[in-house]
Amino acid sequence: MKMSVNRLGVMCCSMLMLCGSVMAQGSPYCPADVVFDNELNFFDVSEFISRFNDADASADINGDGQLNFFDVSAFLVYFSFDCPDLLDSDEDRIPDFAESDDGIFIAVDRTGTDPFNPDTDDDGIDDGDEALGTMDGLDLPGMGADPLRRDIFVECDWYAGDFDGTLANYRPSDIVIVRLKIAFENAPVENPYNGAPGINIHFDYGQGGVFTNGEQLPGEPIFLLFDFDFNILKEKHFDSNRQGYFHYSIFAHRYNEPDNNSSGIAERPGNDFMVTLSTYSTPMILANTIMHELGHNLGLQHGGFEERNWKPNYNSVMNYRYQFTGIDHDGDAIGDSVLDYSIGTAIDIDEREIFEAVGIDGLTPIDWNDDGDIDNEPYPSNINCIMVSRPCGQGFNCDDASCDLLLDQNDWDNIIWSRLTASVDLNPDSRIVECDNWPGR
Numbered sequence: 480m481k482m483s484v485n486r487l488g489v490m491c492c493s494m495l496m497l498c499g500s501v502m503a504q505g506s507p508y509c510p511a512d513v514v515f516d517n518e519l520n521f522f523d524v525s526e527f528i529s530r531f532n533d534a535d536a537s538a539d540i541n542g543d544g545q546l547n548f549f550d551v552s553a554f555l556v557y558f559s560f561d562c563p564d565l566l567d568s569d570e571d572r573i574p575d576f577a578e579s580d581d582g583i584f585i586a587v588d589r590t591g592t593d594p595f596n597p598d599t600d601d602d603g604i605d606d607g608d609e610a611l612g613t614m615d616g617l618d619l620p621g622m623g624a625d626p627l628r629r630d631i632f633v634e635c636d637w638y639a640g641d642f643d644g645t646l647a648n649y650r651p652s653d654i655v656i657v658r659l660k661i662a663f664e665n666a667p668v669e670n671p672y673n674g675a676p677g678i679n680i681h682f683d684y685g686q687g688g689v690f691t692n693g694e695q696l697p698g699e700p701i702f703l704l705f706d707f708d709f710n711i712l713k714e715k716h717f718d719s720n721r722q723g724y725f726h727y728s729i730f731a732h733r734y735n736e737p738d739n740n741s742s743g744i745a746e747r748p749g750n751d752f753m754v755t756l757s758t759y760s761t762p763m764i765l766a767n768t769i770m771h772e773l774g775h776n777l778g779l780q781h782g783g784f785e786e787r788n789w790k791p792n793y794n795s796v797m798n799y800r801y802q803f804t805g806i807d808h809d810g811d812a813i814g815d816s817v818l819d820y821s822i823g824t825a826i827d828i829d830e831r832e833i834f835e836a837v838g839i840d841g842l843t844p845i846d847w848n849d850d851g852d853i854d855n856e857p858y859p860s861n862i863n864c865i866m867v868s869r870p871c872g873q874g875f876n877c878d879d880a881s882c883d884l885l886l887d888q889n890d891w892d893n894i895i896w897s898r899l900t901a902s903v904d905l906n907p908d909s910r911i912v913e914c915d916n917w918p919g920r
Contacts, residue, residue, distance in 0.1 A: 507588070509557060513526045515572075570597060573587070575594040578592045582672025582673070600670055602629035613724070629668060635728050636695070663678040703753070723899050741755060747780065748776060774820065778893065787879065787885070793888065821888055827886055832858075848860060
């Protein structure tokens with residue numbers, strides 16, 4: 480027989496007065512913390528009473544499929560005596576006893592994480608969210624989150640239809656996604672406890688299972704306004720519980736203008752970006768452009784730490800020189816189809832004093848002035864141009880007209896992991912970057 484609410488309330492409140500409020504952790508560590516706020520107090524009592532009287536299955540504390548006195552008894556025992564020491568020093572929702580601090584994740588009661596660091600892998604997502612899922616019901620562990628390895632999550636929505644008389648489906652293919660996953664898995668990014676380097680990147684492009692939010696958007700717009708139209712679509716198609724965890728991307732024909740030949744647009748740093756390759760796309764170009772636009776979200780610029788573009792010694796898909804062709808692998812400053820950000824190993828180049836014999840890696844000569852010889856004497860030349868060089872002061876087909884010191888950057892070491900925020904859509908420090916590079920040029 481179900482106990483009355485009044486009698487249950489008196490019993491629970493009596494027990495509360497006897498044992499006081501203790502630091503606690505919600506399920507799965509302590510069934511009595513029914514409000515999941517890491518404390519045992521009257522709010523848990525009140526919530527349990529409400530669920531019990533509403534015949535809510537979550538009040539079946541002893542798990543026998545029935546709601547009766549035994550559940551009340553089990554609740555009171557857990558509340559008073561039967562929960563372990565649930566002190567949570569770093570307030571990540573995982574109690575200290577479960578954070579085994581050894582880099583080995585076995586289960587939620589032995590997570591391998593640091594009990595004094597709420598984000599052990601320093602990827603901007605708390606350990607509790609990665610091991611338990613979020614308080615808003617986002618199943619991050621089911622999506623592959625790992626509190627001991629850095630994670631990035633991206634939702635991809637896309638358009639398909641007739642655009643300018645050409646049928647196109649802008650959904651990223653499995654081949655594209657695999658190419659991106661491999662690039663991030665091989666990233667020279669450290670993980671805690673001497674774990675294998677790399678980043679796990681997770682794309683929801685509607686592939687099924689827990690990844691069902693990526694979807695085809697309605698209509699066949701020739702262009703979208705960023706971020707006016709973009710934000711309207713995001714409000715409708717991006718679940719609010721993903722805010723602060725996922726990047727949101729739209730794959731469309733063009734943005735802002737019907738004849739805008741731009742490969743994409745993104746916040747830097749931030750969580751929103753678009754890929755707009757119109758009909759000029761291959762799996763390699765699409766994968767490279769996704770990594771480029773996402774790179775802006777991660778805080779990277781077209782020159783790494785600066786907006787100076789086309790630098791031959793900035794070996795990154797963030798650089799227009801290597802965006803579509805992939806980075807250079809043999810030191811000739813020509814892309815070799817490798818999808819990667821820069822690791823910062825290219826030498827500095829002073830355009831006021833070009834030494835052809837040292838190229839960009841210090842070993843491989845490059846005939847910058849294209850005269851058929853490797854010059855022995857240094858000379859001034861503007862070389863951050865579209866596969867050409869110009870005299871200093873001339874900027875046709877170049878990023879600038881000046882001769883400057885050109886520097887590389889280790890992109891992987893400069894990712895902004897604090898770029899996402901759960902409270903507002905736009906990072907307060909972000910700006911919008913329009914990428915006017917276009918494979919059809």
